Each structure stands twice: as structure tokens, then as C-alpha cells.
Amino acid sequence: MQSNDSDDAIDPLRAEVRGWLDEHWDASARKPAHDFGIGWRRLVVDAGWAAPRWPEQWGGRGLSDDDALVVEEEFNRVGAPGCGQDRSHVSANTLLTFGTDTLKHEALFRLIAEEITTCLLYSEPGAGSDLAAVRTRADWNGEHWVIKGHKIWTSGARTAEYGLLLARTDWDRPKHKGLSFFFVPMKQPGIDIKPIHQITGDSHFNEVFLDDVVVPASNLLGELNEGWKVLLVGLAYERLIMGEGIGERKQGSSKDDHNRADLISMARDAGLLKDSVFRRDLAQVLAYRQLNELNVARAKMELGRDKSSPLMSMSKLAMSRILHEEARIMTKMLGAASLLDGEPHEAAADVNYRAANAYMTSIGGGTDQIQRNIIGEQVLGLPREQEADRHIPFRDSRSVTG
Amino acid sequence: MQSNDSDDAIDPLRAEVRGWLDEHWDASARKPAHDFGIGWRRLVVDAGWAAPRWPEQWGGRGLSDDDALVVEEEFNRVGAPGCGQDRSHVSANTLLTFGTDTLKHEALFRLIAEEITTCLLYSEPGAGSDLAAVRTRADWNGEHWVIKGHKIWTSGARTAEYGLLLARTDWDRPKHKGLSFFFVPMKQPGIDIKPIHQITGDSHFNEVFLDDVVVPASNLLGELNEGWKVLLVGLAYERLIMGEGIGERKQGSSKDDHNRADLISMARDAGLLKDSVFRRDLAQVLAYRQLNELNVARAKMELGRDKSSPLMSMSKLAMSRILHEEARIMTKMLGAASLLDGEPHEAAADVNYRAANAYMTSIGGGTDQIQRNIIGEQVLGLPREQEADRHIPFRDSRSVTG
């Protein structure tokens, strides 16, 4: 990976990106150089920089991973957003891989230009860790798919243009074999969205009730009854992102996006840096975080930036411990003050929020227990957990029969 | 429970025990008052004090639990051994409950007089946690039982008069339903005893190879193929005893029987009692032990002295943590000195022995993991672990087919 900036050795791609950015982006003001009549991100999409690894047909430039990183570097260098969607945009990548051309034409460019958003309609009250037990049904009425069911843990449901839906299309097959994956247009009747109040106080998530919601044939992703495969691609991404600590953002709260705790400064302010008991705990918590960062860095180095690795699958589990332990040590720092909460007690509110929000990582996107199963089975090759209803028709499963 | 010592209120039983002891036991010298021509323990047996709860026919006095405790108190008061076998002698109690009269006449009195010992022939290389998977076979040849198999983790095999053996008598029934329980005479050909060298350096245990060993019909305990039930009685006892910390005895080593570590004195000698980091760890380890003692005391108070209770089943698990943590903190106290070992480095040898020997409690008599299953299932009523071969003929189980 090179980041040689000397002009004499500059490669043509880097020169091109740089030239384009010089023309379109005002690096000092951190905004577009002119009013181009369209949004900045759409401008980036049109230029082919939003997803440079993608084929040209879908707005990309068919670049190699190394070349795409050159593009990202140049964008980062001048602080211009909009690049790297081919690496980080879960829904768009899923659509690119599994979608029909009709649907791609309809949604792909708007997604990577971030003109529209999506939401995830995966979990159900009866299908949490056991996602393949979903009972939301999709039936073909001769014209289009008709959806009926109850989803939960959906963030951004109200603003989303599409919901990525996992639904059952065949009840006579085993649980994993009768599922299909849809892009559901969210702006239609029959969709009822009810916020979930979390233990943090936030309402980041929703329940979504679907009652005779219609979906065109072209919005089926992948093959009929092969929805589980489509889903796995998205889930792998979600875990990877959580492992890098993005899960600790206070999404939906009034706080900053990136608020990693500066534990040393906090400890110094609390006069605890001379307390040897506290020092040991603090050192261990800092170590957990740094070790995870080193693991992630090594994984990226060993395997290239956008491939997954055994290390990545451990990262979410590590992050769960980090967030719980950080909240614990911060509570200790505050002592009795952690009894308080709310705006007048900012430090307490922050600590208590973190303590509750840590469960978002240890439960959301697969509980710690499920993560350990995955690591044990998929990384270490240990025998699968026995699943009583894995091979029987889903309609005979205890999820249906109770 | 009364321990009123004033003569005017003394109950007749207490008076009788006291009188007997006055006559037979020299409390100041802690030995029998005279040479009675037989061993002290046999004297106690003959007087009916060794197992006072038992029926008179088998050497007891048919006393209630409360009355038996009076006898024990009086024996303890003057430091006389030999009482309480009806509470603590696992083999003898098993024999009393399940044995034939022939076998009882042959062995019961000698057992509680401690003239003979027994050993346990339960575990096998392929049947550790899964004890019901034993493959040692017992076949009836028309005259007696013929035993063939390989047992492991047997202590005291060389000196034992009898081995308590779990063997398979029916291979066509499910694993738990084809086992029988025998008292095997150990002093006979066909029994080969090979010591196991443990990680502590001790050789407390043996492997026992049985090759056409013969056992009379009267040495079958309980019904044919009902050996699992007989076994459970013994196992419950073993766990109870480990939970009270008897497992931390250095059996087979040259050290004392009761050598609970005096961690506070050790810490004081090591100059660590002023180290606040160390103090916290030390306090926590002391707490683990004291909490377990309080649990055991409460269980005894709530349920009477020789009944089992949910608390008792947790005690072995607690003791496992206690012993491992004590070894850990003692290692910390020694620091670099724990690199050493052997006689010239007594403190190091002790710590390193304890660190290794802690596994005797966390693995022996049911691993911590098995204990948690038992607590979860039998105390909390959670669903049983699925056991793939529980309901199939044992000869079709993976333990046999590989």
C-alpha cells in the first residue's frame, strides 16, 4: 500500500482523482467548490467515485481494491465525503449482488448517493437469536407478493424508502430453506411503525407491523426460498462494523457520533490516577480496547481491507466486553455521583447511558452467546449446536406449534 | 439442638454415652482407657455408637438424627474417634441400603470399624463426565459374575478389600438402564493396578484393569440393571464432601490433612497487607471461602444435618473457584519465588501443589461444567441437556460405535 505524495512518482489514477477533487471540492472550506446544481454525493456518484470497485454499468469504475483505496485516500486527504460506498454500504452491496436489474435501476444510484435510506426487517418477537424462525409470510397473489407479519428492532423505519425483509415463502420446507429476501417499498399503506423505548431512554428502534403490504416481483433478491443466503452477507457486514466500535455511537441520542471515553483524562480529573487499585482496572480496560484495535489492524493487514477474517468475527465479541467494562470503570470513577442522571448531571448521564447502551453490542446483531457459537463452529470447526427443528418442515417446528 | 451441659438437665442418652466414654476412653491421653483386647473402633461398633442411626440388627441403635447428634457431640467432646459412620461412610451406607444380608454380614461391621477399606471402580477412559457410558462388562456364567474392563481414577485400589464397581449387564438397553452395581473382592487374580501420575506429582489414583474377575451373586447391590440408582446415592455424598472443602486435603502427599491456607498471615509475612491492589484481591478470595461456609451452615440449619439441599450441590462448584483463586493469590504473593519448587523451596512447593491440585475439585467428582448442568437442571428446573444416546440401545451408541 503506497501513499507516496511526491508529484514525480504520482500514479495516473491518483492524479485523476486529485484533479477532479481540485476542480469540484473546496478543501479549505470543506464544501463543494461551486453549486453544481445537484447534491455533492450525487456528483460523486456520477463521476464514478462513490463505488469505484463496482462495474461501470452500475456507476463504478471496476477498480481493484488497491486502486479503490487510492481513491479513498485522496477523498480523505481533502475531507470530501461520498467515497467508499462499495465497502461500507450494506444494503447497496446486497442489492448489487442479488438484485434484479429493474430494482437496481430504481434504487442503486439513489442509495449510494444517500438520497434514500433503508431499514432492516429481519428480527421478530419469536425470532431473535434464531433468525431463521421468522414467521412473517410472503405470498404470491398472481400479481405481486403480499406480506403479513410483525418485525422488531428496526431502526430508521420511518424515513426508509425500502425495508430489507426476510419472510417465509414456503412453510413445508425446513426453516432455512423456505425464506426469501425482499426490498419492500416502505411508503405504502399497511405498514404500521411503533417506536420501542429502550433501556437507555432512547427510541432508536421500532416495531414494524406489515398487513397486506405489496411488493413487486422484481423486488425479490436472490432466488425464491434462498433468502437465508442473501441475509448472511448483510449480517457479516453488520458484525464487522460493530467490532470496529461503531456500535458505541450514541445513535438516536443528542450526543456526538464518536464519543470514545477518554478514560485517562476522566481518571485524572477524578483524582484517581494515583490509586493503585483503580490503576490496575483502568490499565486492563485500556488494554482490552487496544488489543482489539491491534487485532482489527492485523486482520486488515493480513487479508486486505474488505475481506472478512476470523479476527473480525471476534471483534464484536471483544467490543462487547470493552463497552461493558468501560461503563463499569466509569461508574466506579463517579462513585455516588452515578446515582444521578439527566441534563444537570452530565457525567452521570453519560456513564449511565453507556452502561445501558453496552447491551446494544452484547445483544444486538447476535448476542455474545451466538457470537461464541459462531467463533467456535465457523472458526475453530467445533460441532454445530444441535438444532431440534433444523431439518423438519417449518410448520412442524416448535416456533409454530409452540 | 441442645448442648446443655448442666447435670440436672442431662438427658438419659447423653448420660449413657458419657458413662460409656468415661469407662472406655481416657480423654486427657486421647486414647482408650485400657487395652480391651480389640481395636478401639471395633469397641465403638460393638457398643452401637459407630452408626447409632442404623437399626440394631446392623450394629446401630435406631436413633433419631437429633439423638445421634448427641452421641457425636459426646464423642467429639472427649476427642474420641469412631462415631458418625452412619453419616459419613459412603460405602457402608450404600451397602446398608442396597446390599444382600450375606454381604452385609461379611463386610458391614468391618467397614464401619475401619478394619477394611473400599475403592471406587466407576470412571473409565471413555466414561468420565458421561459415567453412564461405562463399557466394563459383567456377565453371569451360571455360577458367578465375571468382570472384564478398564477403570480409572481409583484411589486406594491397592489396599481396598472391596471395589464398588459399575458395570454393564445389558447392552441392549439404553445406557442408564443396563448397568449393575457390585462389591468386587479386590484380593484376587485378574486385577491389575497401575498408578496414575498426577500433575501435582502425586500418584493418588490408579488405573484398574479387570480381566475375568469373579464376583459372587450376593455381591450385587440393588436390582440387576438398576445400578445407576445405587451409584447416584454415592455420588451425591462425594459432592457434598468436596463442597465442604475436604477435597483440598493433600491426599497422598506428605502434608497435613487439613491445611487451609492462612492467607492473611502469609500476606503479612510477604509485606503485602499494605498493598491496596493486593488487599482487594485478598478480600475477595477470603469472601468466597466465607460465603461458602455460610451457605453450608445455612443449608445444614435449614434442612438438618444429613439431608442434602440445593445449597449443597453448589458448594462443590464454589469450592472449585475458592481453591483456584487461593492458589492464584498465593502465587501472586510469592512472585518470582513461585518459579521454584521442591523441598528446599517449601512455600513455592506448597503454592504450586495447590495450583495443580485445585483441578482435583474442578474436574474430579464431576467437572464444574457438569455441576452447573446439575444445578441448572435439578435445582432451577431448566431443560435437560440433550443426550444423543440416552434412549437408544447402548450397543448402538457412539460410545461403542466410535
Added chain:
Amino acid sequence: MSEYLSEEERRAIRESFARLLAKHCTESDVRRLIATPEGYDRDLWRRMADMGVLGLLVDPTYGGSGAGAVELESLMEEAGAALLPGPLLSSGVLGSSLFSACTDDGVRLRLLPGLASGDTIASVALTGDSGTWRPDGVSVDAAPKGDAWLLTGCASFVTWACAADVLLVAARAPDGLGVFLVEDAQSLAGVTALQTHDPTLHLSRVVFKGVDAVRLPGLDESALEQAMNLARIALAGEQAGAARRVLDGTVEYIRTRVQFGRPVGGFQAIKHMAADLLLEVESATSVARQAASAFDEGDADSNELISLAAFACADAFVQTASSAIQMHGGIGFTWDHWAHLYWRRARADAQLFGGADFYRDRYLAAKESRNAK
């Protein structure tokens, strides 16, 4: 143990209290109370008084039942299990035991009957902004002013001052710590309600700018410590009882919640968490009860046991409530589920009267001094 209550009476009052709470302090009652400014149920308070719960520690001479720490701990297990909000610990434990220890019979006659009958509610200010609940954390000064005293300074984390008729204040007098009575607490200026993490707990900060108060004779630092010890035992009982309730509820859930075709409690990861929690809950129960009994008996190891109870019960409740959320999965992360209410109480209880590490050290110090003998 009490000279006044028989074993049967003790069991009977615990069972009655449990039934009362099962009826009037359900989860929905607690949620309803959280939304009210008072934060507790005056009717239930009255019923608790009628049942003898409020006067438990008060001598029969003053209308109580003259029971001891054993009875108190036992009832607090029920209060914890039900997540009872209100000034029981403030008024029924700290207030009652301080007034009872006061050597002025006039004060006792005037205050204790009201405390036992529930007509008077006491709140006790024990610590300053440091929130250490140690003598050195007291930041109110008391200066003599004729026969009376003048209080200056600040107390914080004062439990249920909002509900109090009388306020007892630990303050530094020229001759050492003392306890001072401020009557008509509702008209006291300088009381600020604090927003709390545990919505079932009401706390206030009180600033004293020369407040008139009466010094309670006989209440020195050691009397204060005795009252604190009773409060620690009560809190330990609350924690043990609450932890047990949380475990029971969680076990019930994992027995019935089906995933992967079977109840999740059948999976070892969950089953073993439950087994480990049971050990913590049983240990908490054992030590809370033993600390109470040692206190009543005046045993030499009672301080050691009280410290052990303080951190073991705090840790057990926090661990149980924290694990319960994890074991419930997504549903445990929702506001409408009961788990986080206990989790908040567990976090709060772990701070009241000082943190676990403080008591761990105090426990070791007590063991050391016994070991040295």
C-alpha cells in the same frame, strides 16, 4: 434476635408483608409511582404501618414491635423483591434507630410513635457531595446558638427528603460528630430534588445556610455507626431479595422462551449463567441473614459480616440484574421490560452507603484484626 417476636410471629409478618406487596406493589404499581412526584404510595405506607413494618425497630413502649436486625433483614428481602419505592430505609430504619438511640426520652416519646404509625416520615442526611457516607464525608457544620444549634454546609444524596416531615442531619459540632433534628422539613429552604438513575429512588441535595436545629443527645459517631450498620443490613437484605426475584423471573423466562426449536434455558451458555447466579444469590442471602443475626447477638465478627454482606450483596445484585438483561436478549433491552428497573436499583444500591471496594477493604481490616489476636 427480638425478645418480643416469636418465630411464628416473625414468619407471619414476613408472609403478610409479601402478600401486601404482591397486591399493592406490582410492577405496574411501581411504574405508576415512578411517574408521580411523590414516588411512593401513601396508602401502602399506611398499610405497612398497620402491619408493624414501619415500627419494626421501635420499642413497644413507643408503639413498635421492638424487633431486631433479623426481622428487618427478612422484611427487606421482600421489599427488594418487590422493588418497593419509598422511605422505608430512611424512616423505618435509619430514622427509627437514631431516635431510639437518643437518650432524651422526651424526643423518643414525641417522634417514635409517629414513625411507627407512619404519620411521621424521617429522612437522614449523612454525607456531603463526596458521597462517601463516611464520617470524613460529612460537610455540615453545627455551631451552638444558645440552647439550640445552627447548621451550615451541605448534604447530598439524602434519601427521600422530599417525603420527610423531619430531617436528621449528621453534622460536625465542636466536640465531634452529632445528629441534629430539623422539624417541619417540608418548609426547609435549600432542598433540591436530584434527578436519579434509579427512578424508584428519590434523592435530594440540601444546603444549610444557618438552619436552626436541635441536637439529639446520646447520638455520637458510634451511635451513628450502629444506625448505619442496621441500614447496611437492611440494604443487604433488599439486595439479596431483589437478586433472587430477578433470578426467578429470568429462570421462568428461559424455561419458556423457545429459540432453535427448544427453550433457551436448555443451552449450556444460558443454563450455566443461571447456575452461577444461583450461587451468588444464595451467598447473598446467607450473608445478609448471618450479618443480621450476628448484629443482634452482638457477635465479635458482626462488623466483619456486615462489611462482607455490603459488598457481596451489592455485587450479587448487580451481577444478577446485569446478566438478566443479557439472558433476556432483545426484550431485556426494552424500557417496558422489568429487568432494567431492577438493574437500575442494583446500580443505585451498589453506591448507597459506599461502594463495594470500600467494604471489601473494611472486611479485610476486620479479618486482620481478628487474625492478629
Added chain:
Amino acid sequence: MSEYLSEEERRAIRESFARLLAKHCTESDVRRLIATPEGYDRDLWRRMADMGVLGLLVDPTYGGSGAGAVELESLMEEAGAALLPGPLLSSGVLGSSLFSACTDDGVRLRLLPGLASGDTIASVALTGDSGTWRPDGVSVDAAPKGDAWLLTGCASFVTWACAADVLLVAARAPDGLGVFLVEDAQSLAGVTALQTHDPTLHLSRVVFKGVDAVRLPGLDESALEQAMNLARIALAGEQAGAARRVLDGTVEYIRTRVQFGRPVGGFQAIKHMAADLLLEVESATSVARQAASAFDEGDADSNELISLAAFACADAFVQTASSAIQMHGGIGFTWDHWAHLYWRRARADAQLFGGADFYRDRYLAAKESRNAK
């Protein structure tokens, strides 16, 4: 990273070393060596020299390969995995780096070629009976005696002194800590072999009653610290490699050991232990390697990373080896099983050069000073 070894050469030497160990340092080899007085395999030592392992840190001028911490760490992962007994750390790391830092080219020319070829074995005495491996733990004094020096005092926990031809001694001179050379170490009086808990490790205690020695110029406290840093990195690599091997072996066992009709690795209690261990093992690997790379690059955070590696790798190896015994059940409790050999090494490695808590504090101190900037 080295200027002399290419990426391919580095990979090649690691693979060759791994093959060599797979052939000559099997479990039965280790058990055989444990029973010998020497405790290590002289033939294997020679082969390691031929392969360039012993001269890894030695400049090509003196017959070595002039590699750095990155290569060292990488080979130590293999050495740890194979439980290699012998003076690699003493001679190949501490000895080599101290002699290399000596400013007297004559000393370098005289000693380094022998170290690289395996003909000379060095042992380094770094700490006294306190076993702290800190400057204040040095309890040998050096007094000038003409051109030479006289050593008095005592050093302990000296690794592989029994095998050493030359002994390097950290001692307190009038102008501060220095390093002193005692040649013909085999005829040195006052060396006592210590019985060790880890039978693959040989330790001695050395009493100096006026022993003649040569002071090595250029070796002050900071040179000593640099050599220690290399040794810490090497030890971290050994721990990471050993922990990985233990986990691999344990996973292999639980994949095949059948109880209750299925492999025990299918039970969550065991599977999840393995998953948690993998996280520890991967973290140990990451930090050992990153510490090596930061050392070679002279990064500002290299001290921080070395301290982090020291405690994280020690803890990871102890945890992995301890859990491995538990996961094996009864068979893991037998002397004939390999698990306890690693467990003993893990416990020993966790004490060498200072315990985990010391490094945890040192890590925090390093982070503090970076945070303050």
C-alpha cells in the same frame, strides 16, 4: 524491521525453524530432556545455530543475520509452541543484544561469533532474590580493582547459568548500573541450581564473593533496558506461540472426545471457552508482533506496546493453559498428558522479568505520559 532479511527470507527461516522443531523438539523429546541434567539438546542447539536462529540479532560482521525484533518474535512463537527448552532467551537474545550494544569492538569480535555459532553460551544475571527484574532489584555490587572489577553480592533466577560459558552480570558500580563479564562461567564458584516448577526451565542462584569481572563499556541502565525490551518481546512471542499451540491441541481433543453421545466440543460450555480463548490467543499474537515492529521502528509507543505485550501475553498463556487442563477433564490432570507442561511454562513465563501487575501499571504510566502531551 531488519535491513538484511527480505520478507521471503524471514518466512523461510520461520518455516525451517518450525520444521526443525517438529522433528527434534517433540513432546517426547522435551520429556527426555527434562530428565537430563543439561536440560537441553546440544545437537538441536547446533542445528539452530546453523539455521541462523542463534545469531539472529547478531550483526553480519560478527557472523549473524542482523535481524531485529520482528524476526525474533516470529521465531519465538515457534519456540514457544514447541516448548523448546534451552538458553535461547539467555544467550540468543539477552546475551547477543548486550554484547552487540557494547562499545568495545574487541569484546564484540571476541564474543559475538561464538554466540552466533552456538559455540559460546551466555547467561545473564539480572536480578537478586527479590526477583523483580527491576534496577532496584539488582543486588550485586561492583567495585573497581585496577583495570578490572570485583563483584560481591547475589543474583538469583539466573536462566540457564548451568549451561553458560560466559556470565553477564548486572551490578551496581559507583557510577550506576553496569554490566560485567565473567568468563569461564563453568568454573565459577557459588552457583547453585534451583529446583524449578517448570522442568523445561533451568535457574540458578549465584553468590559472588569477590569475583573478578570485566566491565563492558557502553552498557548502562538504558542499554540494559533495551536488552530487556528485546527479551520481553521474545518472551511475549513465546507465550503467544505456546498459547496458540495449546488451543490448537485442545480444540483437536474436544472435536473428537465423545461424551453423552457427541463430541464435547459441541457443548456450549466447552465451545464458548474455546471461543474466548481464541480471542486471547489472537490478541496475544497481535500485540507481540506489533510490539516487535514498534521496537524495530523506534516508534514513540513502543514502550507502551512492550508493556502491553508483557501482561497480555502472560495472561493469555496462563488462561489458555489453565483452561486447557479443565477442558481435557481427567486426562488433563495426568502427568503423562502434555497440558501440564505448557501450564508450568505458562506459570513460569508469567513471572520471568516481572509479573503482569507490574507491567499493567507500566503500560498505564506510558499511556498517561502520551495522554498528557
